[in-house]
Amino acid sequence: MSRTPTNDTTTYDRILEAATEVIAQQGYSGAGVQEIVERAGASKGSFYFHFPSKEKMVEALVVRMSEKLVAKVQDSLEGQPTPLHRVAASVDTLMETFARQRTVAQVLLLSIIGHGRATDKRFLPIREGFSQLIQQELDAAADTGQIPAQDTALVAQMWVGAIHEVILRWLLTGKPSSLASVTPSLKAALLRSVGVDLATLDLHHPSATGRRLA
Amino acid sequence: MSRTPTNDTTTYDRILEAATEVIAQQGYSGAGVQEIVERAGASKGSFYFHFPSKEKMVEALVVRMSEKLVAKVQDSLEGQPTPLHRVAASVDTLMETFARQRTVAQVLLLSIIGHGRATDKRFLPIREGFSQLIQQELDAAADTGQIPAQDTALVAQMWVGAIHEVILRWLLTGKPSSLASVTPSLKAALLRSVGVDLATLDLHHPSATGRRLA
């Protein structure tokens, strides 16, 4: 009755993968342990051998997802000439990653919120992480005079919210059909909000767009 | 066992009020019909006399909440001299209202999302409503040359997301202690994102920020 594991990944991993799919499809509370283990080709007993509870399992899942995501974004920062280039690159990477991995976006942005205070607070760190990452660069940009002094903490929060919303609409309505198509306008508006003209930015550092050597 | 109704509001209304509180505290799925009716001083039977299901009840609740909110925002637009003043006023009203009615903010922004595609889509219209309201004014501003031409649909979405995020953080972390304190910076950053300097705006229409009948 149980599915033979398709490959030689560990049960632990197969459960997390299956959970990602199920949560993306049915939301957090709609995702039953039963269905997850079925899809993972595992058993309930196995599930509770690897995780102390469904909630902790989701926590592990989200931690793993965010760590991967953060690593990707950090990677993309390397080698960027100025703080503003770094922050622009991180937006690019975020959008690209979510566009490529729909289920990740669904789990991280959509399926996780609204299940009581405890759960919600647990996922706050992710958003705060990105927010701080952005704020750091904005602070650096302010220090170097690239942008005027301002409430960078607030602006960073707003950036996260703005990006979040655009992706959310895409997830729920399918518009725009390609996330990539709006990224330039999105970045432009974000940078404008801190007093920067994107065109100017590229002008000053014409060699900067990240993996531009290609 | 049943609580005597405290005042002469209708059972229908008392249920909706109780539901607001319970959902704000425990989230959508955590909010049991049992607890709602207890708090409302009503009975399960009464609940199902007035609403065909828990889901439809929440729908009614959200519709009522958003209608009130939209009405308030629409009111605040009246008598504003320019589109940008109108859009700024609507942001003010939104922030003020949510600051004053925490539970409304919790239900509308936090407790309602992430319970399966169907439910999520049902609450999209509210966000889209505000987004369109903002876009309208931005379009008008672009037409009159107040702001440069740009992707107003996208920017309007971003505004909604940015505001949403700021309120969400406040709900979950309590920071800033007063929402009102960040509203000016928030508005400034938003307007900057469409190419406007808030100081300039107020200069041109120095007497405009109230609901100045001019």
Place this chain on the structure above:
Amino acid sequence: MSRTPTNDTTTYDRILEAATEVIAQQGYSGAGVQEIVERAGASKGSFYFHFPSKEKMVEALVVRMSEKLVAKVQDSLEGQPTPLHRVAASVDTLMETFARQRTVAQVLLLSIIGHGRATDKRFLPIREGFSQLIQQELDAAADTGQIPAQDTALVAQMWVGAIHEVILRWLLTGKPSSLASVTPSLKAALLRSVGVDLATLDLHHPSATGRRLA
């Protein structure tokens, strides 16, 4: 919201009529008081003004139905020359009536049984009534030597069961398409079971079948 009564029948009657339809369609436990009063164009309060409970209402309904049915059968007995003719006529009438009034058959034969001892026993009298009616005639036939002495009580029961079964199958499967078509064979087999040849019967009393001109 409530349907205007179609004619000037009393509420009491309209409720019984509506109940007949609903019970025929959904069975005893499927028939809700709500649906019955809706169909009757009445209210719940009205229902409980006229009947002390749902169960008593069904009782009243069944009593009324059986009384009408018994009256019809009694009528058809009048003027029959011999006990066997009388019993044959009663079978005819029974079959004709049920064929014409499907809902009556459904309520009386199908929807009423199997809901706990109490309810079941209450509907036993109807079957016993018919059984006794048949037994009476069989006894008379035995007294006059029309049929041999036998356990008429048992045979009468068997007749009721046999008739019941044929009608039940017709209700559930629609076969035979016309109940009338099997009535002759049915009567023949029933009479044979008490030792009578139907052909012989008609021969001896050529003027007897009542509507014999056909």
Place this chain on the structure above:
Amino acid sequence: MSRTPTNDTTTYDRILEAATEVIAQQGYSGAGVQEIVERAGASKGSFYFHFPSKEKMVEALVVRMSEKLVAKVQDSLEGQPTPLHRVAASVDTLMETFARQRTVAQVLLLSIIGHGRATDKRFLPIREGFSQLIQQELDAAADTGQIPAQDTALVAQMWVGAIHEVILRWLLTGKPSSLASVTPSLKAALLRSVGVDLATLDLHHPSATGRRLA
């Protein structure tokens, strides 16, 4: 709180047994899952582990019961010399079995009907099964000239109904005190209905009845 299982039967079986008792006592809709599992020494969760729903559980119960009954009847046919002996033996077996297992009779004949078209139709096959079994033998009897040609399908139905009714009365009224006491008269009347004298039958094949004490 949970009863220790009395013996080593499976939970599945214990649930089915308990259900038989409870349904016999309270009817289909009166039989609560709660009471069934209590009597079975099981839990609700266990019930729904083994059966997808109460309705399917009853279906499984009825299937099992009828299969056992049919097997018994089939057994009793073996070795009977003529079709009529076979059919007579099957009536004997039916009556004996129901007499010995009151609850089976209650569930199969009484508690199962009248709960909406769907449920009723599901249990029709059992009655049709016996009806066809009888018809087969009657057809064979007609072929060999043991009985005159007639509508055997109808007669078989009538037999089922007649037997059903006798057992039903016994279940509901307790009369006759012993089912066995009426079986001879019952068989005699049934055979008469197809034109056979029971006495004659036994005369022709004096060694045939199996338990031939006649």
Place this chain on the structure above:
DNA sequence: AATGAATGAGTATTCATTCAT
């Protein structure tokens, strides 16, 4: 006679979790 809002005990079903093997 009639209304319809209100009641609350009762129902089937779900689901995260446990545990003997």
Place this chain on the structure above:
DNA sequence: AATGAATGAATACTCATTCAT
């Protein structure tokens, strides 16, 4: 590591019945 039968508290929803008007 893994299994899957077993658990039982919790859940949304139904429905005959009551009652103030």
